[in-house]
Amino acid sequence: HGVRSLLLTSRRGTHAPGATELATELKELGARVEIVACDVTDRSALAELLAAHPDLTAVIHTAGVVRDGTIGSLTPEAIDALRAPKADAARHLHELTAELDLDVQAFVLYSSAAGVLGGAGQGAYAAANAALDALAAERRAQGLPGTSLAWGLWAPEAGGMGAGIEQADIERMARSGVRPLAVSEGLALLDAAVATDHALLVPTGLDLPTLARTAGAQIPPLFAQLVRPVAVRRSAAGAGAPGGQELAQRLAGLAGPDRQRLVLDVVNRHVAAVLGAVGGPGSGAPEITPDKPFKELGFDSLTAVELRNGLGAEAGVRLPATLVFDYPTPAELAGFLLRQLVPEDPAEGGDAAYEETVRASLRAIPLARLRDAGLLDALLELAGHRPATTGSPLTADDPAGEAGAIVDDIDDMDAESLISMALEGSDF
Structure with a gap:
């Protein structure tokens, strides 16, 4: 683009890893390069640097740090460490270049897709990057150049903030349709973005x-x-698997044990896919057994969400985000999923659970509500006790009196009798 004069800054300046080699390479290409140590979060230091370079015509702000953490681990110090090099430094650059009346023709901020899409463990990082996106829009509204690029992941070999990412994380992202950007792609997207009139763009590999x-x-x-x-x-329907309505139909045509076996197979297949356990014996993949806890298999919050999404897509049902934690083994998870797809029929072996649900519900109803609903006398008569009258000891203050006897008698009734008795003569 004809740029020949470069001012490069970082906290360590020429002492930053690779700085000297970079300067040498750029000079060999015909550029004039100056590398200066400057903490851009220090407004006074930045003002001094900019005042010494009145011919500045472009700003590209790429600073940032990685410090992921869940909400519970965030502290004011952790948030400041993420915000300062991103948002505070960008704000200083914005204000100082305007105050010094520099002829800035391009003002590019390196933001992150985390601020647009969100990211597990990246709440503070996302907020800092969203502030950059807002600053670019603010500059555009003021008639100033401003472009915020909410980058997706660059390939580790490109260096930068994605250099230390684990291969397992890259593979996990790839399974969800997100891929790293090659260096050539990233540079081409940078060129294209600066040529547009948009304040915010999201260059990412999909x-x-x-x-x-x-x-x-x-x-x-x-x-x-x-x-x-x-x-x-x-x-x-999921990749190459029966999904949604088809899976439910297959289960409806099977007997109890066969249903459980099919759903467990579905769960195990998704667990294996999420963990990458497809290499067979000797691959180092953990052995998946029905009663082995997901935590012991190596699940974390990200893999838990991926498993939830995959199972939900194949089964055609919405599953809770806490699925793996509420049902911590494949067997328990398969049982829950089976109940979502084929609800238990009381007429087919579920009488005990059904009756216990009814009894527990009745126990939880305050006596005053039963009396107000006109059901208490019917309960008493059915249980062989006298109806409640004014001044009766059958109150919430006497839980060990006749109320306890009623509950005991109720326990001898089946669910159908309880419901028929409760609804008889009521408006329910």
Whole structure:
């Protein structure tokens, strides 16, 4: 682009890893390079640096730190450490370049897709990057140049903030349709972005066929319009597996043990896919057994969400975010999923659980509510006790009196009798 004069700053300046080699390479290409140590979160130091370079015509702000943490672990200090190099430094650059009346023709902020899409463990980081997006919009409203690029992940070999990401994390993202950007792609997107009139752009690598195939009903709303509707409908069934209504129909045609076996197979298949346990013996993948806790299999909050999404897409049901923690083994999870797909019929072996539910519900009703509803006398008569009258000891203050006797007698009744008795003569 004809740029020949570069001012590069970082906290350590020439002492930053690779700084000297970078300067040498750029000079060999014909550039004039100056590397200066400057903490851009220090407004006074930054003002002094900018005053010494009145010919500045472009700003590209790429600073940032990685410090992921869940909400419970966030402290004011942790939030400040993430906010300062991103948001505070960008605000200083914005204000100082305006005050010094520099001829800034490009003002580019390196933001993150975390501020647009969110990210597990990245609440504070997302907020800091969203502040950059807002600053670019503010500058545009003032008639100033401003572009915030909410980058997705760059390939680890590109260096930068994605350099230390684990291969397992890259593979997990790839299964959900998100891929790292190669260096050449990132640079091309930077060129294209600066040439637009948009304050915010989200340059990120997406594998749309995979996104459609694996996300299914859980496809992020921001991505939904990027995938053809037919692909979204097909993806709800999961990759190469019976899904939604078809799975429920298969279960309806099976006996109890066969139902449990089929659902457990579905759960185990998704667990294996999430953990990458497809290499067979000797692959180092954990052995999946019905009663082995997910925590021992290596599940964390991200893999738990991925399992929930995959199972929900194949089964065609909405599952809770806490699925893996509420049902901590494959067997327990399969039992829960089976109940969602084929609700237990009281006439088919579920009488005990059904009656216990009814009894527990009746025990939980205060006597005053039974009296107000006109049901208490019927209960007493059915249980062989005298009806409650004014001044009767049958009150909430006497739980060990006749009320306890009523509950004992109720325990001898079946569920149908309880319901018929309770509803007789009532408006319910």
